[in-house]
Structure formats: structure tokens, C-alpha cells
Amino acid sequence: MSRSIEQPLNARSRRTRQAILAATRALLEERGLDALTMAAVAERVGVSRRGLYLHFASRGELVAALFDYVAGVEGLERSLEHVWAAPDSPAALTEWAHHLARYHPNVLAVDRAVQQVRTHDPDARRHYERANAAQLANCRRLTRWLAREGRLAEPWTEESGAALLWSLVSSEVIGGLLEEQGWSREELGERLALLYRRTLVAGDG
Amino acid sequence: MSRSIEQPLNARSRRTRQAILAATRALLEERGLDALTMAAVAERVGVSRRGLYLHFASRGELVAALFDYVAGVEGLERSLEHVWAAPDSPAALTEWAHHLARYHPNVLAVDRAVQQVRTHDPDARRHYERANAAQLANCRRLTRWLAREGRLAEPWTEESGAALLWSLVSSEVIGGLLEEQGWSREELGERLALLYRRTLVAGDG
């Protein structure tokens, strides 16, 4: 099932594909994953239900494709630049917290959807695992930086610190604090930054 | 739909109900939520598919019922006693970390299932929210205790500290660290305790 669909050559095709992705995202954010049926998407795009399958082999593939779509639209790379441009590793850690608070809220719905769908769908699982590996790599880069500068607090290692950081990039955590606990993005960023520094950074009074 | 089903009076009925819950849990843990169809459960229990609906009005209600079932079987209350028996608030916080590492791994599959199902099913949502509120109340009790003893670090308040603690009781976090990062329960407990103390406790060298 769900054999990937080759890159569209046609301009018309590309436009339709984008329209489908945009409509899917909107529908997902407005009405949730359960309401996201192929029929509902088709109607919203103004295309036949059968037509969707010309662009996405399955519902799972469609949801999975949202992953990269929102990363582009919401500027994942751009937001990450702030982290690596920091002057030192503790500052980078703080920037990482702010990056989470800046970027992730915008993709929460998609994150959660991919996460649910991944259990059935190999395509979604692939996308999820790729994104996850990238996330973990970023975390490890942070802890390595800390270690190099001698700022990684006892008893953390590059590995265990990275794992901890990675685990806190969770739609459950971020969504819970924002939506259920009513934190603002600013509060989220500041407080995560605080947690990170106190937990991981040595000599940070 | 999914009108609740009244307390069974019959001994036979109670036995069957327990058998259904046990089989459901086993199936869920072995083969995941997707494989958890009413037909599969029925076969495993050795009861007709129709018979399940005599005990649980819907699949959602069945999954939701697992919540309390595992809490009983795995001794939620008993595990929590360690927390409140602690001599002081920082010790309680440490005990809380160990409680998470002791209890939660045993109910991860059920936690995740209820969380997914709750989006469709009102019954599951009710159960989830009740459990969640209890969780949050526990966290607040911890931060209140800290505050009373003057051990709550700047800039946390009873409320914001509780929210933070609450957000870290997440199957995504716990499951991720245990399963994907390969932490042992001991490591999880120790490291969470460390994170909690450094972040929330004042004057804890």
C-alpha cells in the first residue's frame, strides 16, 4: 500500500498538491484528525475524492506530507538559525527554549496528527522518525557544545543530556502547557530556558 | 451513544467483566491499539462479539475502563503513599520522581490508548480528564508543600511549578526516555528527581 507518488512535473499538478496540503492543514487545525476524511478534504479543495489519490497514495501519506509542508511554511530552518548563532553554549540552550516556544506551537496540530497516524501508516512513521532523528541530533549538538565549553553540569553526559532535551520536545508537553495550563509563548520560552539552565548548565548561579 | 452500563450485580457478570478487561489490556500491550478490535477482544476472552456490548457500550468505553482497571491492578494509590510519607517537601519531590518511574511504565500502553481514543469518545475523555485533574492536584500539593517550607525556588509559584510538574507526567516523555532512549527505570527516577530539585527547590546545592 501507499506507494509514494513521484514528483509532479506539471505546474497544474503542483498547484493542486499545494492546495490539497493547505486545505488539509486548515481542516486538521479547525476540526481535528477525526474529521479529516478524504471526502472532507476533497470537498474543501474543490477536487474529487478520487483525485486526492492521484497526489497522495493514502490518507497516511497525506498526513505525513503535512510534516514537511508546515516545516517550510513556518520556517523551521530559519527559527533554528537563532540557536546556532548564539555566542556560547548556555546562550544556545536558552535560544533552543525560545525556538521551541516560537516554532512548535505553530505545528502542534500536525505534530499530533502525524504521531497518531504513524502507528498505522509506514509513510507517517518514516517521516516521524526522520524528524525525530533530526531533533535528537540537534539536542546532541547542544550538549556536545556544552561539554566542549566545560559547562555541562554533573552528572549529565552528552548522551543523557541530549536524551533529556529531546524528550521535552513533545507535543504533549508543549501543547499541555500552552493549551491546558494557559501559558503564553513567552512564559513557555522563559520557563523552559530556566529549567534547561538549572538542570544542565554548570556554574550558572 | 455509549450510554454507561450499570454496575453488574451478578457474580458471573463481574467475572466476565474482569476477564474482558484483562484480555483487553493484554491485547493492547501485545499488539497495540489498532489491533484492539471488538472482534479480537471477544475471541481472546472467549465470548461473543455481541456479548462485549453487554458490558461496555462502546469500544471507547472499554478502553476508558482500562484506566481504572490498571490503576487498581498496578497499585496507583500504594505507589503514591511513598510520596506523601516523605519527611519534607524536597524529599517528597524526589519520591514523586521515583513514583513516576515505578508506576507509569506499567501503564504506558493504557495511557497512550486512552489518550488517543479520547478524541472520539466522550467516555474516554471523561476518564482522562478526571485522571488528569487528580494528577494536577498532586502536583499542586507538592508545590504548595515546597512553598510552605520556603523551599520553592524563584521564580516559581505554586501554580506555575505545578503546571511544570504536571506537564512532565506525560506518556510521551516517559515512554520516549524508557523505550526510545533506553533509560532504565532507575535512571529515569534519578534523573527526573535531579531535574525537579535543581529546577524547583531553593537552596539545594
Added chain:
DNA sequence: CTTAGAAGTATCCAGCATGTGCACTTTTTG
């Protein structure tokens, strides 16, 4: 400007899961 091939439509279909209705049998219990 024409024409081959791609994009898209309309309709039907099979598969599979949920949950309900109904007549029936078996077990429990007073």
C-alpha cells in the same frame, strides 16, 4: 495550433470495523 499524455471526474465496488435489533439458549438466583 494541434495532439499526445497527464490531470481530473463520476460511479461502482470490496473490505472492514462499529454498534443495534431480535429471537434464541443457558445460567444464576430467589
Added chain:
DNA sequence: CAAAAAGTGCACATGCTGGATACTTCTAAG
């Protein structure tokens, strides 16, 4: 033993996915 409760078997409506087929419409390259 008799009534009530528990459980069975089967049929059925509904809702979704994804595949098939024959058809029309657009677009891109010669």
C-alpha cells in the same frame, strides 16, 4: 422450579478507505 439476567448468532445499517474503469478536460511540446 420459575423468573431474571447473561450470553449467543445472525442480519443489518452506516461510515470510512482504497482500487477499478471509462470518461472528459487541460497543458505542454513539437
